[in-house]
Amino acid sequence: MMQQYQSIKKEYPDAILFFRMGDFYEMFNEDAKEASKLLDIALTSRNKNKPNAIPMCGIPHHSANMYISRLVKGGKTIAVCEQVEDPKQAKGLVRREVVRVITPGTVLDDNLLDPKSHHFLVALYFGKEQTGLAALDMSTGLFKVTELPRTSADLLRDELGKLDPKEILIPENSTNGNEAHPPMLQGTDYFIQPVEDWTFHHSQAHRVLVEQFKTKTLDGFGCEGWPAAVCAAGALVQYLKETQKSALQHITSLSTFSTQDCMMLDQSTINSLELVQSSDGQRKHSLLGHLDATCTPLGARRLREWILKPLIRLESIQQRLDLVGHYREHLIERNDLREQLKHIFDLERLLGKISMSTCTPRDLIALKNSIRVFPDIQQMIERCPLPAMQAISSGWDNLESVYQRIDERIEDDPPLNIKDGNLIKPGCDxxxxxxxxxxxxxxxxxxxxxxxxxxxxxxxxxxxxxxxxxxxxxxxxxxxxxxxxxxxxxxxxxxxxxxxxxxxxxxxxxxxxxxEEKVQAIEQRLFHEVRQAVADEGTRIQAMARCIGELDALLGFAQIAHQHNYCRPQMNESDVLRIQNGRHPLVELIDPNQPFIPNDTQLDCNQHQVAIITGPNMAGKSTYLRQVALIVLMAQIGCFVPAEEAEIGLVDRIFSRVGAQDHLQKGQSTFMVEMNETANILNNATRKSLIILDEIGRGTSTFDGISIAWAIVEFLQGPDRIGAKTLFATHYHELTELERLFPSVKNYNVQIKEWNDEIIFLRKIVPGGADKSYGIHVARLAGLPEEVLKRANEVLFNLENSEYDEVGTPKLAQPQPPAAGPQQLGLFGESPSPLVQKLKQLDLDNLTPRQALERLYELRDLLKNG
Missing domain, CATH: 1.10.1420.10 (MutS, DNA mismatch repair protein; Chain A, domain 3)
Structure with missing residues (x-):
């Protein structure tokens, strides 16, 4: 038996081998030592107290999923080795084989899968000019590919950030020396799995794909001319065949996608706008969490895709908005549909388990019960007269044959395990x-x-x-x-x-x-026949899953729009962004007892292209910036928006540089991160983009920061520059001077009210620049000691009045009475004094002695008179 174990272990040296022995999975040697620590189970040994003692540990086979989940969460790979013949009929040693290899990217256990997110396994092929990217969710069968420029590491990281892969396959030769990650992925923490280079060869990858899809070419999938993508996709399928030991029946097609087909969002924008998770890592407090009023996991996953890839085609956006508007107004229809959707289980993942032969009898009943409501839903959606809904209903499939096959054979309340009996209905055999x-x-x-x-x-x-x-x-x-x-x-x-x-x-x-044994054998045979028949209908089931997911997401939009009084945005191809009484969709919900102050927005690419927004900290500048960006994004995913009115010209990208953070792993300071992200904006923004910038330049010295911020605004504004619609929040009041120089720049500020040496935030954006920073007032609100605040006022007075002693040192150590109100320094310093101007005008070489004496008296009188 140990010889058998050793021979199998040699084939899977990097995996923890679960070796089936009766009712237990046993682990030996180093696997046992590692697993016993990670699983907190007892480590024992065979041949105990003997020189050849073998470390071992074991777990019951019926609870293996729980232990496997813990190991996979720890980034481990598990090879499951089963007894593949009946011990009663075996002659000698029972034959054993590895039936499946479980890795972080190939799990099917519900305990490890987030029902509201895809679980992607990604393969990357680094070609000479293009990087091929293939992404597959094995639990649902979703398979898609793209190609990215080989030189664009940032674009690759952005796409990976949206996919959130649990495992990435790369060719073995793509790493440098002992580095675990290839150069383009340095600094990331993805689980990287190097695989043999030959699986990425184009001829091999192409052959694997056409065999999987039973076609002669890949033209029907739109990727025949994408060699790098084909290399990645073929290697991914080959990896699954080797690890899953199954036919992968539910992987029936793949689709291509391009970063040009949707609004591009970089990772900085996704993070700063808190699109799919908040700054504290929670889904609940993100835009996704707020908009998720879906009734099924299918709808929740579709919603996440929409938020990360907003539409840029006006027709598609209008079709979504039409449906949302219809069901917002028709409350009874919406509620009836949503009640029916609540009966639908996760069709995609049920199909995944059925196709991978890991399903239970109850999974088939869950599929049957889901299909049961399809006819009722079809009748409801056929009442909607909109062309977009007619397109959905025309492709509707009630899957009657799938329902009948399960209903005729499988008991309505079957056991969890097929070996428990009472599985097949009477009359089948x-x-x-x-x-x-x-x-x-x-x-x-x-x-x-x-x-x-x-x-x-x-x-x-x-x-x-x-x-x-x-x-x-x-x-x-x-x-x-x-x-x-x-x-x-x-x-x-x-x-x-x-x-x-x-x-x-x-x-x-x-x-x-x-x-009993014969009944068990016959029931297993009949169950597998039903399971195979259902798996053969995978394409139909997947198509209906997509329809259900889309319908669910749109009905969720209608529910949110009705619940929070959102308006339909007027979408067009212009460069106008006009919002009346817009609100932040998340902030307005924080305190229902505290009314949210709405604000207007007026931007275009001509007279209102750059808005400089000044005002104190905590006044609401960052909230306003994010609010505008979120309203635009919500509109372009087909959702109603938090405003009274909104006219939105389509944008191709939203760039957000809001918030500050260090990238310590990359050795980058806050200012370096800020400059990297700003450079990305300036190098990639177009006239159709929307840019929001918050406090650019604050990570360096004041004059450096002002200079950089000033130059950035100049670079963005005007028809001969980028010309993108821009909101620029800043504490540098000197930037308000730009309005005098450029007609496309407008000043706005957040209103505040001073009262008894305190300030009250009014949260209202109004035209004009702020004349004070109010930093010390904000410090008082934060609870700084009064002594510190008093001293800060003294220092501020000296700095703003350029108070120096005889040798030119600022008089910061010399207490001064606080000024009636601090005056802001101008960008170009104070105007030179008349005395200095007179001195500069003197032509000393041509003055007579008498003229020189007269000029000296004049200078003395000028000095006396101030």
């Missing part, structure tokens, strides 16, 4: 029904046999019994042994009785004891 009747009537049959034998032998004390060791027997007291017929065969002798077996009882025993 004559032999099964006969054997079940034998099992059901066995007690009565034995009682009838006992009565007949009593009558035949004339022994009233004769009885038929059973035990696990000897099986069925006829028991006769010793005083009646002379009445025992010749066909009774002695089986066991006891003190006062003898036990016999008769030919008839022997036949009953064979039938009864063998019936």
């Amino acid at each position: 004559e032999e099964l029904d006969r054997l079940k009747a034998i099992m059901k009537d066995s007690n009565q049959a034995i009682a009838n046999l006992e009565a007949r034998e009593k009558e035949r032998t004339g022994i009233p004390q004769l009885k038929v019994g059973y035990n696990k060791i000897y099986g069925y027997y006829i028991e006769v007291t010793k005083k009646n042994l002379d009445r025992v017929p010749d066909d009774f065969i002695r089986k066991q002798s006891l003190v006062n009785t003898e036990r016999f077996i008769s030919p008839e009882l022997k036949q009953y025993e064979a039938e009864i004891t063998g019936a």
Whole structure:
């Protein structure tokens, strides 16, 4: 047995081998040591207390999923080795084989899958000019590919950030030396799995794909001309075939996608706008969490895709908005549909388990119960007159054949395990029904046999019994042994009785004891037939899953729009962004007792292209910036928006540089991160983009920061520059001077009210620049000691009045009375004094002595008069 273990372990040296022995999975040697620590189970040994002791640990096979989940969460790979022949029929050692390799990207266990997110396995192929990217969710069968420029590491990281892969396959030769990650993925923490280079060769990858899809070319999938993508996709399928040991029936097609087909969002924007998770890592407090009013996991996953890839085609956006508007107004229709959707289970993941032969009987019943409501939903959506809904209803499939196949054979309330019996309905198989009747009537049959034998032998004390060791027997007291017929065969002798077996009882025993095993075998066969028939309809089931997901997401939008009083945005191809009384969709819900102050927005690419927004900290500048960006994004995913009115010209990208953070792993400071993200904006934004910038330049010295911020605004504004619609929040009041220089720049500020040396935030954005920073006022609100605040006012007074001593040192150490109000320094410093101007005008080389004396008196008088 250990030789068998060692030979199998050699094939999977990097995996923890779960070696099936009876009712347990056993682990040996280093696997046992590692697993015992990670799983907190006892480590023992074979040949204990001997020189050749072998470390080992084990887990019950029926609870293996729980232990596998813990190991996979720890980034481990598990090879599951099963007994592949019946021990009762095996000659010698039971044959064992690895039936599946479980990695972080290939799990199917519901405990490890987030029902509202895809679980992607990604393969990357680094070609000379293009990087091929293939992404597959094995639990749902979703398979898609794209190609990205080989030189664009940032674009690759952005796409990976949206996919959130649990495992990435790369060619073995793509890493440098001992580095775990290839150069383009340095600094990331993805689980990287190097695989053999030959699986990425184009001819091999192409062959694997056409065999999987049973086609001659890949033209029908739109990727025949994408060689790098084909290399990645083929290697991914080959990896799954080697690890899953199955036909991958639910992987029936793949789709191509391009970063040009939707609004591009970089990872910085996704994070700063908190699109799919909040700054504290929670889904609940993100835009996704807020908009998720879906009733099914199918809708929740579709919603996440929409948020990360907003539409850029006006027609598609209008179709979504039409449906949302219809169901917002038709409350009863919406509620009836949503009630029906609540009966639908996760069709995609049910199909995944069915196709991978890991489903239970209850999974088939869940699929049947989901299909049961399809006809009712079809009738409801056919009442909607909109063309977009007609397109959905015209492709509707009630999957009657799938429903009937399950309903005819599988019991409505089956056991969890196929070996537990009572799985197949009566009438499906004559032999099964006969054997079940034998099992059901066995007690009565034995009682009838006992009565007949009593009558035949004339022994009233004769009885038929059973035990696990000897099986069925006829028991006769010793005083009646002379009445025992010749066909009774002695089986066991006891003190006062003898036990016999008769030919008839022997036949009953064979039938009864063998019936259970035969029933189990027949039920398993019939179950697998049903499972295979359902798996063969995978394409139809997947198509309906997509329809259900889309319908669910749109109905969720309608529910949110009705619940929070959102308006339909007016979408067009112009460059206008006009929002009346817009609100932040998340912030307005924080405190229902505190009314949210709405604000207007007016931007275009001409006279209102750049808005400079000033005002104190905590006044709401960042909230306003995010609010505008979220309203635009919500509109382009087909959702109503939090505003009274909104006119939104389509944007191709949203860039967000809001918030500050260090990238310590990359050795980058806050300012370096800020500059990297700003450079990305300036290098990639177009006239159709929307840019929001918050406090650019604050990570360096004041004058450096002002200079950088000033130059950035100049670079963005004007028709001969980028010309993108831009909101720029800043504390540098000097930037308000830009409005005088450029007609496309407008100043706005957040209103505040001063009262008794305190400030009240009014949260209203109004035209004009702020004249104060109010930093010390905000510090007072934060609770700084009064002594610190007083001293800060003194220092501020000296700095703003350029107070220096005789040797040019600022008089910061010399207390001064606080000014009536701090004055903001101008960008170009204070105007030179008349005395200095007079001195500069003197032509000393051409002055006579008398003229020089006169000029000296003039300068003295000028100095006296200030």
